[in-house]
Each structure stands twice: as structure tokens, then as C-alpha cells.
Amino acid sequence: MTPDEFRRYGKQVIDWIADYHEKIESYPVLSQVRPGEVAAGLPDHPPERGEGFDALLADLDRVIMPGITHWQHPGFFAYFPSNVSGPAILGDLLSAGIGIQGMLWATSPACTELETRVLDWLAELLDLPARFRSDGGGRDGGGRDGGGRDGGGAVGGGVIQDSASSACLVAILAALERAGGGAAARAGIARRYTLYVSSQTHSSLEKAARITGIGAANVRVVDVDPVTLAMDPAHLDALLTEDTAAGAVPVLVCATVGTTSTTAIDPVPEIGAVCRDHGVWLHVDAAYAGAAAVCPEFRWINAGMEEYADSYATNPHKWLLTNFDCTALWVADRQPLIGALSILxxxxxxxxxxxxxxIDYRDxxxxxxxxxxxxKLWSVIRWYGAEGLREHIRTGVGLARDLAGWIRDDPDFELFEDPTFGLVCFRPRWEGLPDEEADAATLSLMERLNASGDLYLTHTKARGRVLLRLAVGGPATVDRHVRTAWERVRQEAGQVPVGR
Structure with a gap:
């Protein structure tokens, strides 16, 4: 493809993307194809000779688009948002066009130094502890690690990972290194290492335990408060004491700010104090909710970070207008991370x-x-500025609170709890039905709603009951979309056959 051909087809692609976002509401939110239908529309064998790009664009519309679930549709409420914005798309395009491989500083210094600076910017926007910044935020050289010990002038910093799953995996490897597990593994010494989560922690922590060799059997599940679903620090303390007495080496505790199921918030200060007493790495997973801290009124979610957190992760690709994949991970001390991952x-x-x-980010x-x-993150921050990012978060939170108010005022529905961020969990009351039948009716309602094409919801189970999850936060979602969704929920609930 010559530069002139690239210009011609590139303009067509940009127009196609712009047209797609303009008419996205005309598509059903959830793909309507059956398994194998997309593959059936594709040739069994690759072309012998190259084809024109016009044919590819035609097949994009004919074959691919029917198999797309439209995450940017204003009626997409199923999972936490996966934000896309014009500046991020263009930033991604520039990245693809430049085509560098940034494994080392030397392979493109700008790739490394821009990432370092942008992660420092983002730490400032979120009001994260100064020790997470690449220069320590002007620290005096007496850095501390997350256990409150003298870190010997520890220097932290941020890095972009592909996802929060990778961020927690990397954090566990760094924690293993600090706990001596990395050196023990290299020396062939077998020990039992343990990891601490709650029933509400993301499943990626268990997967990471399998990958790192800790093993799923050594993932200890800490009790949660039955009402708030937040991790119980007292039970964590008891488990750590028990495991240490049994000869295990506790490696990492994961506290979550905004769980996937209901956006429950673990008490980081209390958990951090327990981690300090036991000398255990504290990782704070704020994959979804962390973005809210761009707004000063949400910075309370950073409580305990300054004193206790060894690592912290949040996803700009969820709620901060930056295309997937883009997870920000910060560490208070980079040395265990580099020690675990550096091979030269x-x-x-x-x-x-x-x-x-x-910095060589390969490490x-x-x-x-x-x-x-x-x-792409640089493009987003420069285009929107702090003011624009705050407006985006506040809009989503405001719409979620409006929806919660409508649910609360309707006697036929039950609100799980007032939303803190953009997720609303609720269910119909299904008066007179046993719990099992009521849960089945809620799931049936969700299937009816998702089949309509107008919106897409998911469910969870909390306090023993099935709940509908409606997550607000897409950049195209405005008041009328949330109102329409609520009216559709009420309408369809009346159509669910429940034998009454």
C-alpha cells in the first residue's frame, strides 16, 4: 500500500468510524448472530492474490458488523464501561502508524519518557501518594515501603499494563520477590506462599496465583461484612496469624475499591494496618472506581493509600475515555518489581x-x-483536561443516582443500595414468590430485556439474591437513554410469566 493509497483508504476508514459513532443507536446493542454465523460468511481459505481495501470495507459491513456487540452504544449497561473517545482513537492510530516496539528506552526514548510523564500526570490527577510518582514527588530520600518500614530511599513509579489482570499478576510477582519467594524459586527452594482475597475480589487474582505458582489452594478467602460486602480486617488478621504459625509465607493482600459485582469498597486503612503488622504487600485494585478520584469529592477512596499501599491499579480504559487496552499500575518501590522481572x-x-x-519498561x-x-492516554488528557475528565465522571454518577431514585420510589422494585459510582444494582420484588423462583424470574426478565435490542444488562448475586446490574458511564449515554432503559425494565417486568 503506497502512501497515496494509505491516504485514500485511511480517509475512508476515518469516515467509517465517524459514521459508526453517529448512527450507533440504530444497531441492536447485543449481537443477534448465532454461533458460527460470522465464520460461515468468511471464505474457508485465504486469497491467493491481494484484494482491494474496498472489498474489505464491504465485508466489514456485511459479515463483521452483525457479530458486534456495541460497547459504545448508549444502551450498553452490561459491564463496566469500556470508554472510547475521538482523541484516544487518534492516539491509537498514531501509535500504530509510528509502529515502534518500546521494550527498551533505547528502542525509542520518547515511548518510555512520555509514559513515565503521563503516569505521573495521572497520579497527580487522581491525587495518589507522591511516592507512586517516578521522582517520589520530591521525597527526601527516606522512602517507606507499604509495610511502614524504612525503604532506603525507595523510588516508585507508574507503568501502563494491558489490563488489571496483568497488573495484579505483576504485583504478585513483585510481592513474591520482596517476600524472598523469587530468590527461593531461583534456588529451587520449595515453600508455601499464600495470597489473600475476599469473595468479592476479581477472579483474576486466583488466576494470577495459578500462574505464579502460588496455587489456587493457597488463595485464602477472607470473610466479608454481610451488609457492605467489604473485607473483614479482623478475619484477615486471624488468617495471616494462622498461616504464619503453620509455616506459610504470606505474599500479598488485595484490597478492592469498587468490586466488580456491586462496587463494594474494602476498608483500606484497616487492611493496610494489618498488612503492616504482618509485613505483607498490599495491592489496591481500583480497576473501575479509581477513575472517580479525578473529582475532588471522590478522593476519599484513596484513604490508607499514603500509609500502606505497595501497589495500585486503575483502568483508564474503563471510565476515563481511553480505548482498551490501558491499565495504569503504580508501585511505591520499583526494585522488587525489577528484581522479579529483569533478565538481560x-x-x-x-x-x-x-x-x-x-527506565526499561520491559522489566x-x-x-x-x-x-x-x-x-492515547496523552491524547485524552490533553484534549479533555482535568475539567473535561471530571465532567465525564460526574455525568455518569449523576445518571446512576437518578436511576436509583426512580427505583427507590417504585414499590415493585428493590434497590440493593444507593450507588457510590455509576453502577446500580436492583431487582423486582416478585411479591409472593419463593426466593428461588423470584431469582429465576429476575434472570428471565434480564433475558427478555437483552433480547429487545434496546439495552444490555448483566446480573450478579449478593446477599443470597440475584440482582440486575445496570452500569452507567458510556460517553454517549445521556438522561434519555437511562430513562428509556428504566421504562423498558418496568414494562418487561410486567410481562414475565411468574404464575401469579
């Missing part, structure tokens, strides 16, 4: 790396190669 073969040696004056992630993800 001869073919990667270079003057900058051996000087010790640069901050699982894979060697990395894309120039910082460009």
Missing part, C-alpha cells in the same frame, strides 16, 4: 541500560515487547 540477555544490552539512568511487565500505549 546479551542481545538486549546497550549503553543506556547499563548506565542505570533510564515492569510480563512480555518483552510493548506498544506505545502512552500516546
Amino acid at each position: 540477555p546479551e542481545y538486549l544490552r546497550n549503553t543506556a541500560t547499563t548506565s542505570g539512568e533510564v 515492569w511487565q510480563i512480555s518483552l515487547g510493548r506498544r506505545f500505549r502512552a500516546l
